[in-house]
Amino acid sequence: CHPLLINGVDIDVNIIDTEHIEVLCKVTIEGKTGVEMEALTGVNIACLTIYDMCKSISKDIIIKEVKLLEKTGGKSDLNNG
Numbered sequence: 001c002h003p004l005l006i007n008g009v010d011i012d013v014n015i016i017d018t019e020h021i022e023v024l025c026k027v028t029i030e031g032k033t034g035v036e037m038e039a040l041t042g043v044n045i046a047c048l049t050i051y052d053m054c055k056s057i058s059k060d061i062i063i064k065e066v067k068l069l070e071k072t073g074g075k076s077d078l079n080n081g
Contacts, residue, residue, distance in 0.1 A: 001037040001038045001040075001041045002033075002035075002037065002038065004029055004031060004033065004035065004038070005029065005030070005031065006027060006028070006029050006035065006038065007028045007029055007030055008026075008027070008028045009025065009026070009027050009028075009038070009042055010025070010026045011023065011024070011025050011042060011043075011046050012024040012025075012026075013046065013050070021050065023043050023046045023047055023050070024043070024069075025039045025040075025042035025043045025046065026039065027039045027042065029073070031073075032073060032074070033073060033074050034071050034072070034073045034074030034075075034076075035073070036068050036071045036074075039068070040066065040068060043066055044063075044066060047063045047066070048063070051063060
């Protein structure tokens with residue numbers, strides 16, 4: 001999303017049940033800025049990839065509830081748990 005020296009990106013895909021998948025993205029950086037936009041972009045790209053791979057199985061796929069759970073660094077910290 002931004003030209004930053006990102007140290008790492010971890011994507012976790014958790015199958016909740018036959019109709020729900022949880023996608024989490026953690027981005028790390030040594031700089032003082034937050035990387036929430038990069039994490040949100042990572043989640044959306046992962047969800048779109050899953051959608052693309054599964055669209056032949058179901059036409060009822062919905063991507064929803066993309067949200068920031070935690071942010072440290074930058075001008076403000078956010079921890080919604």
